[in-house]
Amino acid sequence: MSLFETGLLLVLDASLGMWLGSTILFSFIGAPTTFDVLDDDAGEVVNAIFPKYYEFGEVLGFTAVFAAIIAGSENALDSVAALTIGPLVLVALAATIYANARLVPKMGEPDDKRFAKYHKQSVLLNDVIMLAVASGLALSHL
Numbered sequence: 001m002s003l004f005e006t007g008l009l010l011v012l013d014a015s016l017g018m019w020l021g022s023t024i025l026f027s028f029i030g031a032p033t034t035f036d037v038l039d040d041d042a043g044e045v046v047n048a049i050f051p052k053y054y055e056f057g058e059v060l061g062f063t064a065v066f067a068a069i070i071a072g073s074e075n076a077l078d079s080v081a082a083l084t085i086g087p088l089v090l091v092a093l094a095a096t097i098y099a100n101a102r103l104v105p106k107m108g109e110p111d112d113k114r115f116a117k118y119h120k121q122s123v124l125l126n127d128v129i130m131l132a133v134a135s136g137l138a139l140s141h142l
Contacts, residue, residue, distance in 0.1 A: 024130065
C-alpha cells in the first residue's frame with residue numbers, strides 16, 4: 001500500500017472517529033448534563049450548540065465521503081468495505097444536513113410542544129448518525 005493510500009485511510013478513520021466521538025460525547029454527556037444542571041434553560045443552551053454540532057458533523061462527513069471515494073478508487077479499501085462505507089457515511093451525512101437545515105430552525109422556536117416534537121426527531125436522526133458512522137468505522141478495519 002502506498003503512502004498516499006495509507007494517508008487516505010488515516011483521513012477516513014480520523015474523520016469517522018472524531019464524528020463518532022463528538023456524537024457520543026454530546027448525546028451521552030454534554031446534552032444530559034446540560035439538562036441536569038440547567039433544567040428548563042437547557043433547551044436554549046442546546047439549541048445554541050446544535051448548529052455548530054451539526055456543522056462539525058457535516059465537515060467530517062464530507063471529508064469521510066471524499067476519502068472513502070478516493071481510497072476505493074485507489075484500491076486502498078477492499079471491495080466490500082469500499083461499497084459499504086460510502087453509503088453508510090452518505091446516510092449519516094444526509095441525516096446531519098437534514099437535522100441542521102430543517103430541525104434546528106424549528107427547535108429554536110419558543111413553543112415547547114414544537115421543541116419536544118423536533119427534539120424526538122433529532123434524537124432519532126442522531127441515533128442513525130451514530131450507528132452509520134460506527135458501522136463505517138468498523139467496516140474500514142475489516
